[in-house]
Structure formats: C-alpha cells, structure tokens
Amino acid sequence: MARKQGSQAxxxxxxxxxxxLRLFARHGFAAVSMRQIAAEVGVQAGALYLYTPDKQALxxxxxxxxxxxxxxxWQPGTDxxxxxxxxxxxxxxxxxxxxxxLVFIAYMELRNLTPENFAVIEALxxxxxxxxxxxxxxxxxxxxxxxxxxxxxTLALIAMLTGVTTWYRExxxxxxxxxxxxxxxxxxxxxxxxRDMK
Amino acid sequence: MARKQGSQAxxxxxxxxxxxLRLFARHGFAAVSMRQIAAEVGVQAGALYLYTPDKQALxxxxxxxxxxxxxxxWQPGTDxxxxxxxxxxxxxxxxxxxxxxLVFIAYMELRNLTPENFAVIEALxxxxxxxxxxxxxxxxxxxxxxxxxxxxxTLALIAMLTGVTTWYRExxxxxxxxxxxxxxxxxxxxxxxxRDMK
DNA sequence: GGTTGAATTGAACACGTGTTCAGATAATCT
DNA sequence: AGATTATCTGAACACGTGTTCAATTCAACC
Numbered sequence: 421m422a423r424k425q426g427s428q429a430x431x432x433x434x435x436x437x438x439x440x441l442r443l444f445a446r447h448g449f450a451a452v453s454m455r456q457i458a459a460e461v462g463v464q465a466g467a468l469y470l471y472t473p474d475k476q477a478l479x480x481x482x483x484x485x486x487x488x489x490x491x492x493x494w495q496p497g498t499d500x501x502x503x504x505x506x507x508x509x510x511x512x513x514x515x516x517x518x519x520x521x522l523v524f525i526a527y528m529e530l531r532n533l534t535p536e537n538f539a540v541i542e543a544l545x546x547x548x549x550x551x552x553x554x555x556x557x558x559x560x561x562x563x564x565x566x567x568x569x570x571x572x573x574t575l576a577l578i579a580m581l582t583g584v585t586t587w588y589r590e591x592x593x594x595x596x597x598x599x600x601x602x603x604x605x606x607x608x609x610x611x612x613x614x615r616d617m618k
Numbered sequence: 619m620a621r622k623q624g625s626q627a628x629x630x631x632x633x634x635x636x637x638x639l640r641l642f643a644r645h646g647f648a649a650v651s652m653r654q655i656a657a658e659v660g661v662q663a664g665a666l667y668l669y670t671p672d673k674q675a676l677x678x679x680x681x682x683x684x685x686x687x688x689x690x691x692w693q694p695g696t697d698x699x700x701x702x703x704x705x706x707x708x709x710x711x712x713x714x715x716x717x718x719x720l721v722f723i724a725y726m727e728l729r730n731l732t733p734e735n736f737a738v739i740e741a742l743x744x745x746x747x748x749x750x751x752x753x754x755x756x757x758x759x760x761x762x763x764x765x766x767x768x769x770x771x772t773l774a775l776i777a778m779l780t781g782v783t784t785w786y787r788e789x790x791x792x793x794x795x796x797x798x799x800x801x802x803x804x805x806x807x808x809x810x811x812x813r814d815m816k
Numbered sequence: 817g818g819t820t821g822a823a824t825t826g827a828a829c830a831c832g833t834g835t836t837c838a839g840a841t842a843a844t845c846t
Numbered sequence: 847a848g849a850t851t852a853t854c855t856g857a858a859c860a861c862g863t864g865t866t867c868a869a870t871t872c873a874a875c876c
Contacts, residue, residue, distance in 0.1 A: 432823085448729050450648035454864060466866075467824050475864065528726055531646050572792070572800050575785050576778050580808075583777025594770070602770050606808040610778075614812045630853085652834060664836075665854050673834065818876090825870070833862065840855075846848085 433471045435461045440478045445521035449479050449532045479529055480537045486522040487544035490515060496551055501559030502613060508552055509604045512581050517596055520585050527582070549574050556611065566612030577607055631669045633659045638676045643719035647677050647730045677727055678735045684720040685742035688713060694749055699757030700811060706750055707802045710779050715794055721783050747772050754809060764810030775805055 439460035443452040454475055458465040472478045494511050497504060516523050526541070533541060553574040559565030567573045581603055588599060637658035641650040652673055656663040670676045692709050695702060714721045724739070731739060751772040757763030765771045779801055786797060 446729070448646065448648055450646055451730065453862075455862085463823095464825050465864085466826075469865070470823070531644070532649065568803075569792070569800055572797070573804065575781060576801065576804055579781025579784070580774050580778035583773060583781075586777070587773050594767070599770070602767055603774065605766075606771065606774055609810060609812075610804040610808040612807060614807075651832075653832085662855050663834085664856075667835070668853070820875080821873095823870105823872080825868105827867095827869105829864105829866085831863080833860100836859080837857095838855105839857105841853085843850105843852080845850075 432461065432463065432467070436463075436468055436471050436478075437482065441482055441521050441525065444479065444482070444529065445524045449525075449529045476532075476534060476537070479525070480533060480541075482522065483526050483529070483533070483537075483541050484544065486519070486526050487541065487548065491544065491548055491551075494551070496554065500564075501555055501562050502564055502608075504555045505559065505565075505608065505611070506604055508555055509577075509581060509607045510600045512578075513584055513600045513603055514596065516582060516585050517588055517599070520588075523582065523585050549578060552578060559611065564613060573611060577610065580610075581607070630659065630661065630665070634661075634666055634669050634676075635680065639680055639719050639723065642677065642680070642727065643722045647673075647723075647727045674730075674732060674735070677723070678731060678739075680720065681724050681727070681731070681735075681739050682742065684717070684724050685739065685746065689742065689746055692749070694752065698762070699753055699760050700762055700806075702753045703757065703763075703806065703809070704802055706753060707775075707779060707805045708798045710776075711782055711798045711801055712794065714780060714783050715786055715797070718783050718786075721780065725780070747776060750776060757809065762811060771809060775808065778808075779805070 436457065439457050440452075443457055443460060454468055455465045457478075458468055461468075468478075472481070493515060494508065497507065499507065526545075530538060530541065553570050556565060556567050556570040556573055560567055560570065584599060584603065588594075594602070634655065637655050638650075641655060641658060652666055653663045655676075656666055659666075666676075670679070691713060692706065695705065697705065724743075728736060728739065751768050754763060754765050754768040754771055758765055758768065782797060782801065786792075792800070
C-alpha cells in the first residue's frame with residue numbers, strides 16, 4: 421500500500437522542516453534519526469527523500485534560511501550611532517525570542533555541518549556581526565561610544581544578547597519589552613554611553 | 619589474546635577521560651562512538667567498561683567534575699563589590715580560556731544528559747551564577763552598581779564572558795591579559811560603574 | 817471511466833550502535 | 847617457579863542508522 425488519504429506535497433514539505441527543526445533543537449542533530457522525523461510528520465522514512473537530498477541538507481537549509489532571514493530582517497539605517505545601536509539591540513532580542521529553536525540550532529549544530537556548508541553559514545554569521553561592528557565604529561567616530569576594540573565588543577555584545585534565549589520563557593517574570601529594555605540598558609553602558617536613559 | 623604490553627590502569631583511566639573530552643568537544647556526544655574513544659586510547663571498546671559504567675557516565679563525570687572545579691576554584695572574598703566583580707570576571711575568563719573543551723561540553727551537551735544527571739549539573743551551574751549575583755546585589759546595596767534586575771544582569775554577564783571561548787585562539791591578535799581587561803572594562807560599565815579605569 | 821503521474825510505502829542494504837562476557841595474557845605476589 | 851589477579855581482547859547480541867527503489871495507491875485530467 422502507499423499514498424495515504426489526504427496527503428499533499430505542499431503540506432508535507434513544510435511539515436518535515438518543522439519536525440526536523442523541533443527535534444534537532446530538542447535532542448540534537450546527531451541524536452535524531454530520519455525515522456523519528458518521519459514519524460513526527462506521519463510518514464515513512466523513505467518519503468523524506470522526496471523533499472530533501474539527505475539529512476545534512478535538512479540541517480543546512482534550516483540554518484541558511486534562518487541566517488538569511490536574520491540578515492534580510494534588519495537593514496542599517498542612517499540614524500546616529502546611538503539610535504542605530506538601540507534599534508539593533510531591540511531587533512536582535514525580539515528576533516531571537518521569536519525563533520528560539522532556530523537560534524539554538526544555528527549556534528549548537530555548527531559542528532555537524534560539512535566543511536563546505538560550515539563555510540557558508542560562517543560567512544552569513546560574519547555578515548551579521550559586521551553590521552553591529554559598523555555601528556560601533558560609527559559611534560566611535562562620532563565620539564559617542566568608547567570602545568577600544570570594536571571586534572571584541574561586537575562579539576561580546578552578541579554573546580550577551582543571544583544569551584537571552586537560554587533563560588527566557590514565555591509567561592515568566594519579565595515580558596519581552598522589559599527584557600529588551602534591560603538588555604539595551606546594559607548594552608549602551610557597555611559601549612560607554614553613560615548619559616541617563618530617556 | 620589480551621592485555622597488551624605496558625598497559626596500566628592508572629594511565630588508561632585518565633586517557634579515556636581525555637579522549638572522550640576531546641572527541642565530545644570536537645564532534646558532539648551523540649556523534650562519538652565508544653569504539654572511536656577506544657581507538658583514540660589504543661584499546662578495544664570493551665575495555666572502556668572497566669572504567670565507566672556507560673557512555674552517559676562518561677559525559678556526566680566530565681561535566682560534574684568541571685563545574686565542581688569551577689566552584690572550588692573561586693571563593694567569594696570580603697572585598698568591596700567593585701573589587702569582587704573584577705576578581706570574578708578575570709577569574710572566569712582565565713578559567714574558561716584554560717579549559718575550552720570542558721566549557722564547550724558543559725554548555726552544549728546538556729541535552730544529552732539523563733533528567734537526573736541534568737538536574738545535578740543544573741544545580742551546580744546555578745550555584746556558580748548565584749556567586750556572581752551575590753556580588754551584584756552587594757554592589758547595589760553599597761550604591762556602586764546600578765542594576766535594576768540582578769538575576770537578568772547575572773545571566774547577561776555570564777553569557778558575555780563565556781562567549782570568549784567561541785572566538786579566542788591562542789596566538790591570536792590579543793593575548794589573555796588584553797582579553798581579560800577588555801571584558802572587565804565592558805562588564806564594569808554594564809553594571810553602571812562609570813568612573814575611569816585605574 | 818480510464819489513464820496518467822505525483823506521492824508514498826515497505827522492504828532491503830550494508831554497516832554502526834552500546835554493551836556484555838568468556839577467555840587470554842602479562843604483571844604481581846607467594 | 848607457580849599461582850593469582852588485574853587488565854584487556856574479540857566475538858557476539860539485538861537493534862538502529864541513512865539511504866535506495868520497485869511496487870502501490872490515490873487524485874486529477876481527458
């Protein structure tokens with residue numbers, strides 16, 4: 421027997437992606453089998469190969485799409501450095517809180533990419549970091565930031581901001597707005613902006 | 619045939635730990651087999667079970683010992699909050715740069731612990747975080763820190779500091795001292811210490 | 817209503833998994 | 847020198863792995 425009732429390719433494809441995302445985030449790429457993903461979708465393992473060439477591509481596509489979305493979702497404006505940094509920080513927090521599983525995977529499963537795929541993902545991540553570093557450099561040029569090493573500060577800030585995903589839980593003590601503001605307060609101080617917050 | 623020449627339990631035990639640490643850090647717990655670990659030590663897979671009850675215990679022991687060392691290695695002093703924070707920050711950076719593989723595993727492989735083991739590790743990590751939070755609370759009480767939410771600030775700071783392990787490479791542009799100082803500069807500002815650095 | 821073709825199954829392949837254990841070996845002790 | 851014991855091997859167990867593919871089923875079109 422084959423082809424269950426009500427099956428549709430337009431549904432199965434995204435379903436597979438969603439199931440893979442959820443399972444990879446929960447148990448890790450190496451610990452999840454194609455059969456588990458198939459079971460989650462309600463399909464046999466062989467059917468997955470109509471939608472992905474292999475397991476590796478499943479992981480790579482999730483990561484690449486995530487980082488491309490992240491890059492597309494924030495464009496550097498012409499604001500002064502201070503406003504640009506606030507925009508970046510708030511956007512980063514919001515974006516990451518909205519996609520905890522994708523963020524988690526993109527940080528945790530780099531080891532499981534083939535070298536070629538790793539290079540692609542690493543380049544995308546680098547482009548994102550460069551956007552923050554550009555803001556920091558601008559702020560230093562404008563004289564509003566005091567950052568002796570913009571590269572190090574970039575990495576330190578991103579690590580701090582991304583860390584929010586490790587503890588934030590919906591319905592917890594702080595809502596998203598409060599978290600955004602708290603991180604923005606720390607970030608602005610970390611780069612040497614000491615004036616009181618508006 | 620069995621028992622190769624020159625074999626010694628006092629050597630094999632630590633060798634297994636070291637090999638497991640290295641391989642887990644490089645490829646991830648789930649992606650490393652007992653046979654790979656055994657091969658790295660120069661022994662057959664069965665011999666591993668003279669030194670560990672199972673693969674899970676290998677991972678758990680690495681994590682627990684790491685966190686217990688981390689806790690034992692830093693004791694809160696009676697310093698003022700400012701000095702205590704500097705001590706904590708510099709110690710954290712130094713400790714983490716010295717043990718990149720252990721740090722990596724302790725953050726990445728939490729998913730692969732059994733629930734019981736996870737609870738133990740999580741409690742140890744919590745104890746470490748509490749030490750930083752105690753410093754922040756003390757600073758707020760002393761009036762030298764401006765931190766509205768000490769719990770959030772603790773997690774933000776630890777994420778920032780621990781992030782150093784993701785990019786620092788021996789022999790790179792910055793030496794350990796420069797890294798320590800750069801992070802300390804950002805950390806002290808993040809908690810609202812705005813006076814110039816000595 | 818019959819044909820076509822996309823969607824899916826289920827079995828198979830070759831190999832890898834963690835773990836156990838009887839048996840073999842070499843170091844140690846008497 | 848001989849017995850003992852800690853140390854390790856090698857084979858086995860039962861099962862899981864990613865992937866392929868002929869066969870099958872159902873929906874859509876003529």
